[in-house]
Amino acid sequence: MRARAIVLALAFGLGLAAAAPAQEAGLTLAAGGFFGNESVYRDIYGSSLPLTFEIWAKAKGSFGLAAGLCVIKDSGRALAVGGGEAEYPVDFRRTTIPVVAFYQLDLKAIHVRVGAGIGVHSYRELWTTGENDFHGRKVSPRFVISASARLVGRLSVVGSFVYESIQTGAGSVLSSDVDLGGFQFLGGLSLRVF
Amino acid sequence: MKRVKGPALMVLFGAAILALPLRGPVALIKIPKVPGPVEPQLATLRVDVRQELGSCYLALARGADLAALRRAKLRFTVLDPAAGGRDIVLVRAGASSTLERLRGLGRAVMVEPGAAAFWTEEGSAAEAVPLDLARKALPRRSIRLRDGTPAVPLRAAPTAAVQDPIVSALVSQVSPSSLSSTVQDLQDFQTRHTSTTGCAAAGDYLFGAFTALGLENVRFETFGPLPGSRNVIAEKTGSTFPESILVICAHYDSTSGSYPTLAPGADDNGSGTATVVEAAKILASVPLDFTVRFAAFSGEEQGLLGSEAHANAARAAGDRIVGVINLDMIANASVLPGAMDVYVNGFSAWLGDRLVEAAASYGGPAAVKDVDPSMVYSDHASFWDTGTAALLAIENDFSPYYHSTSDTLDKLNLTFFASVAKASLGLLAELAQPVRSGYPRAPVGVAAETAVYTSLFSHLKILELGWATQSDAASFNVYRSEMSHLDYVKINATPVAGTSFSDPSISADKTYYYVVTAVGPTGLESNRSVEIIVGGNPLAAAPPSLPFFLRLGGLR
Numbered sequence: 101m102r103a104r105a106i107v108l109a110l111a112f113g114l115g116l117a118a119a120a121p122a123q124e125a126g127l128t129l130a131a132g133g134f135f136g137n138e139s140v141y142r143d144i145y146g147s148s149l150p151l152t153f154e155i156w157a158k159a160k161g162s163f164g165l166a167a168g169l170c171v172i173k174d175s176g177r178a179l180a181v182g183g184g185e186a187e188y189p190v191d192f193r194r195t196t197i198p199v200v201a202f203y204q205l206d207l208k209a210i211h212v213r214v215g216a217g218i219g220v221h222s223y224r225e226l227w228t229t230g231e232n233d234f235h236g237r238k239v240s241p242r243f244v245i246s247a248s249a250r251l252v253g254r255l256s257v258v259g260s261f262v263y264e265s266i267q268t269g270a271g272s273v274l275s276s277d278v279d280l281g282g283f284q285f286l287g288g289l290s291l292r293v294f
Numbered sequence: 295m296k297r298v299k300g301p302a303l304m305v306l307f308g309a310a311i312l313a314l315p316l317r318g319p320v321a322l323i324k325i326p327k328v329p330g331p332v333e334p335q336l337a338t339l340r341v342d343v344r345q346e347l348g349s350c351y352l353a354l355a356r357g358a359d360l361a362a363l364r365r366a367k368l369r370f371t372v373l374d375p376a377a378g379g380r381d382i383v384l385v386r387a388g389a390s391s392t393l394e395r396l397r398g399l400g401r402a403v404m405v406e407p408g409a410a411a412f413w414t415e416e417g418s419a420a421e422a423v424p425l426d427l428a429r430k431a432l433p434r435r436s437i438r439l440r441d442g443t444p445a446v447p448l449r450a451a452p453t454a455a456v457q458d459p460i461v462s463a464l465v466s467q468v469s470p471s472s473l474s475s476t477v478q479d480l481q482d483f484q485t486r487h488t489s490t491t492g493c494a495a496a497g498d499y500l501f502g503a504f505t506a507l508g509l510e511n512v513r514f515e516t517f518g519p520l521p522g523s524r525n526v527i528a529e530k531t532g533s534t535f536p537e538s539i540l541v542i543c544a545h546y547d548s549t550s551g552s553y554p555t556l557a558p559g560a561d562d563n564g565s566g567t568a569t570v571v572e573a574a575k576i577l578a579s580v581p582l583d584f585t586v587r588f589a590a591f592s593g594e595e596q597g598l599l600g601s602e603a604h605a606n607a608a609r610a611a612g613d614r615i616v617g618v619i620n621l622d623m624i625a626n627a628s629v630l631p632g633a634m635d636v637y638v639n640g641f642s643a644w645l646g647d648r649l650v651e652a653a654a655s656y657g658g659p660a661a662v663k664d665v666d667p668s669m670v671y672s673d674h675a676s677f678w679d680t681g682t683a684a685l686l687a688i689e690n691d692f693s694p695y696y697h698s699t700s701d702t703l704d705k706l707n708l709t710f711f712a713s714v715a716k717a718s719l720g721l722l723a724e725l726a727q728p729v730r731s732g733y734p735r736a737p738v739g740v741a742a743e744t745a746v747y748t749s750l751f752s753h754l755k756i757l758e759l760g761w762a763t764q765s766d767a768a769s770f771n772v773y774r775s776e777m778s779h780l781d782y783v784k785i786n787a788t789p790v791a792g793t794s795f796s797d798p799s800i801s802a803d804k805t806y807y808y809v810v811t812a813v814g815p816t817g818l819e820s821n822r823s824v825e826i827i828v829g830g831n832p833l834a835a836a837p838p839s840l841p842f843f844l845r846l847g848g849l850r
Binding site: 138140141144178179180181184185188225232236268270272275278 | 743744745746747748749750751752753754756798
């Protein structure tokens with residue numbers, strides 16, 4: 101928890117540092133679909149719903165910085181290998197603090213951003229019947245492409261595509277090194293503060 | 295016709311070209327046991343392994359096999375580049391002078407310290423080996439590999455001896471006079487060398503003894519052309535688990551420097567044979583859960599020929615042999631109480647532990663377990679070759695009359711002899727489980743299914759045990775161990791009322807051994823069910839009777 105707070109504070113610090121000379125800054129709230137790289141993830145949880153909150157700031161040129169919080173939460177059932185009819189519900193939660201530098205291309209009313217950075221991930225998989233509880237942390241690269249269009253006043257509609265590869269180095273019977281990354285397609289609203 | 299001939303010749307020519315790599319000489323090779331199990335690789339490569347020893351495997355291999363071994367980075371040494379069709383014998387060669395003696399008689403090469411491979415260009419290699427040297431013919435077919443000593447958990451020390459009163463009562467019936475009487479009878483045949491009619495007569499005597507006791511399936515098993523090339527087999531069928539068999543065996547043939555006329559073989563191996571007969575006498579009228587097979591082998595002195603034939607026949611018939619107690623030279627002790635050596639290999643270690651315990655419980659001598667896969671010079675080794683748990687019980691104070699005309703009854707120490715017989719019978723009776731009057735029957739039809747449930751980072755392996763209903767049981771208990779037939783621990787916290795039990799606390803990469811007992815309305819607990827083996831490496835865990843047990847190679 102302490103490490104997470106430090107990283108969060110660092111991200112906000114970076115955000116503020118970027119915002120100080122910033123020409124523009126704002127908040128984005130988005131949700132969408134997550135499609136895991138790992139087939140075992142897809143078999144257990146299918147596609148998941150990520151929720152993202154982001155603070156971004158753009159400097160005078162075309163470069164900017166974004167940081168925030170992304171949560172992926174889902175439920176599924178443990179897979180029976182080679183037979184077995186019992187059901188073991190499992191819950192999965194991944195919290196990511198993304199810190200991404202981006203380049204913004206302004207095409208009249210549409211702003212396209214291409215960004216790269218890191219994601220600081222904290223994840224937990226819990227067997228709700230109590231048999232197993234797994235926690236982990238990992239830092240991985242994060243790539244983002246997004247586009248926004250002004251809706252009304254300072255409010256814009258945003259669509260994003262995020263890719264991450266999160267090799268955890270841990271696993272179980274079907275995969276010894278689970279990749280918690282994958283593709284995210286997000287849609288949401290962005291509010292320009294100034 | 296011409297139209298057909300041309301293509302046919304071409305096909306034949308092509309087939310001959312393709313078959314070329316399969317031809318060529320068969321080499322005898324030695325594959326060292328390296329850290330990390332080599333057995334799975336040998337299984338994958340289908341290597342024709344013919345013998346396991348303490349430090350290595352002996353195998354027959356053609357050029358393509360050698361290339362495959364090289365590709366797999368398995369080290370090997372060619373001992374004989376043209377071993378095909380040879381009659382190769384392993385000889386116990388403790389001293390370097392032994393190798394020289396063998397080289398004076400034929401070709402010999404050291405395989406590992408204490409063991410030499412020996413063959414002759416003409417005649418029987420086994421017959422050419424001097425009488426004072428123990429020998430074992432290289433099996434005529436691939437052996438069944440099981441994981442060696444390092445992969446099998448071994449108990450460091452025996453647990454405290456626990457006497458079973460029913461078994462104690464049976465053991466108390468062992469009679470030194472009865473043992474000596476049987477040895478005298480065997481000695482009276484003058485010679486029991488396999489090539490003699492004396493051996494044949496001894497076989498008839500044993501056949502008569504087993505028949506008179508009312509045993510079942512009394513039969514000769516002929517394995518060669520000589521008069522004495524016959525095993526004598528008899529059974530006491532188990533009332534609860536007739537398909538599960540315990541074998542007590544000894545070789546009844548003998549040898550000496552004057553074997554055509556005189557080879558009394560009182561210690562080697564009238565003593566072991568008399569104990570088999572004594573066990574048959576005592577158990578003949580006792581209802582047992584498991585089937586007991588009483589086996590008197592011949593041809594042992596020629597390289598374990600009789601037991602090899604029996605073990606291979608049992609393997610082919612799918613006999614479910616739980617364990618084999620082989621008794622060979624068990625009556626010599628210069629001073630009392632004397633000591634008994636118990637030789638086992640890795641997968642038979644449990645049997646050695648159980649004999650050591652039985653010796654402590656039932657008046658046996660001091661017993662020392664020795665896990666030594668190189669000790670292949672008696673009939674237990676034929677069972678090792680088929681993947682069956684087997685032990686050799688042998689006197690620690692080796693008889694000075696070995697293979698001599700002086701190996702007579704008067705040289706035996708009857709007190710020590712009877713004590714070994716008691717320990718052996720104690721173990722046999724414990725494993726065969728006398729049926730207890732007034733107790734519930736041991737559960738039958740015990741079977742196991744495992745299910746593995748996995749999430750991203752965790753898994754759960756669940757064992758579901760099931761068994762047949764029985765009217766005399768109020769509940770059941772389930773016991774588990776990580777070693778076969780040893781140290782079972784009850785795992786059900788409360789009595790199991792139904793006929794199934796789930797064990798969720800097992801690891802996916804371990805082997806577990808389960809037995810089930812029934813508890814009657816008055817609280818009396820039954821004998822154990824057959825042991826169920828679950829999980830782990832099949833090479834390490836599977837009993838020989840199970841189909842998934844890996845069989846290596848094939849006949850060349």
